[in-house]
Amino acid sequence: MEKIELPAIEENFETLMNFLEERVDQSGLNAENLMLLKIAFEEIIINVIHYAYGEGGGPICVLVDFLEDPKRLFIEVRDHGISFNPLERADPDIHVPAEERNIGGLGIFMTKKIMDSVTYRREDGMNILTMIEGITEE
Amino acid sequence: MSLTIDSQQHENNVVVIAVGGEVTFENSDQFREKIDQLCEQGKYRLVIDLAGLQYMSSAGMGVLVHGLKKARAKEGDLRLINLSDKMRRVFLITQFTHHFTVLPNIEEAIKSFSTSDESSR
Numbered sequence: 001m002e003k004i005e006l007p008a009i010e011e012n013f014e015t016l017m018n019f020l021e022e023r024v025d026q027s028g029l030n031a032e033n034l035m036l037l038k039i040a041f042e043e044i045i046i047n048v049i050h051y052a053y054g055e056g057g058g059p060i061c062v063l064v065d066f067l068e069d070p071k072r073l074f075i076e077v078r079d080h081g082i083s084f085n086p087l088e089r090a091d092p093d094i095h096v097p098a099e100e101r102n103i104g105g106l107g108i109f110m111t112k113k114i115m116d117s118v119t120y121r122r123e124d125g126m127n128i129l130t131m132i133e134g135i136t137e138e
Numbered sequence: 139m140s141l142t143i144d145s146q147q148h149e150n151n152v153v154v155i156a157v158g159g160e161v162t163f164e165n166s167d168q169f170r171e172k173i174d175q176l177c178e179q180g181k182y183r184l185v186i187d188l189a190g191l192q193y194m195s196s197a198g199m200g201v202l203v204h205g206l207k208k209a210r211a212k213e214g215d216l217r218l219i220n221l222s223d224k225m226r227r228v229f230l231i232t233q234f235t236h237h238f239t240v241l242p243n244i245e246e247a248i249k250s251f252s253t254s255d256e257s258s259r
Contacts, residue, residue, distance in 0.1 A: 032227055035193055039196070042196075043195065101203055103200040106196045106232060
């Protein structure tokens with residue numbers, strides 16, 4: 001398992017995205033699924049950067065691993081911020097006309113649709129979001 | 139993460155905005171500002187060319203909806219061309235394919251606006 005821990009600030013966004021990209025590029029996921037994975041990951045880390053901490057700030061920790069039988073990618077995002085389960089946010093109504101659409105909540109909705117599994121737990125004062133994506137050999 | 143945005147004026151008062159590279163939360167404001175700038179100039183017939191797009195997160199999708207709302211409020215529209223298979227999947231997840239007019243290329247997109255002119259006569 002590989003891990004990165006940094007202050008949860010916008011300046012570290014690119015480093016966090018690169019950390020994931022470098023690990024999943026050779027994972028066997030096709031280009032389409034890699035992009036979807038990046039979208040899901042971006043939503044989760046932005047959520048932590050923007051909402052986990054107040055002015056004092058705090059760390060964000062990302063863990064990436066590859067699991068076997070069946071082959072799948074494991075991503076965990078942890079923070080020590082206020083207790084918050086982003087998965088509880090109501091899904092946006094994607095059927096209303098575009099002119100009436102509220103874009104809020106779209107990112108988490110996309111994450112739930114993209115990943116095979118997204119779960120949240122509060123443990124030891126941490127918000128822990130775990131994402132699993134199956135890898136199909138092509 | 140690089141983002142390139144180039145706009146070009148075409149006939150029928152249509153402006154084509156070619157978006158290339160990656161649209162993330164970090165740079166999506168540049169894209170939004172471009173759309174706002176064009177709307178301020180009275181350009182409400184916008185075509186977004188996604189041929190060079192490698193990646194777009196929900197931040198970019200938000201900009202597209204923002205532009206669509208602005209354009210339609212002034213009897214214009216924001217239409218999309220060169221949607222790749224991978225972006226099409228994102229659009230299907232979000233049901234954006236139902237909201238945006240997606241056309242295969244610039245020629246078709248420009249023609250689609252002239253057809254709107256005729257139907258509004």
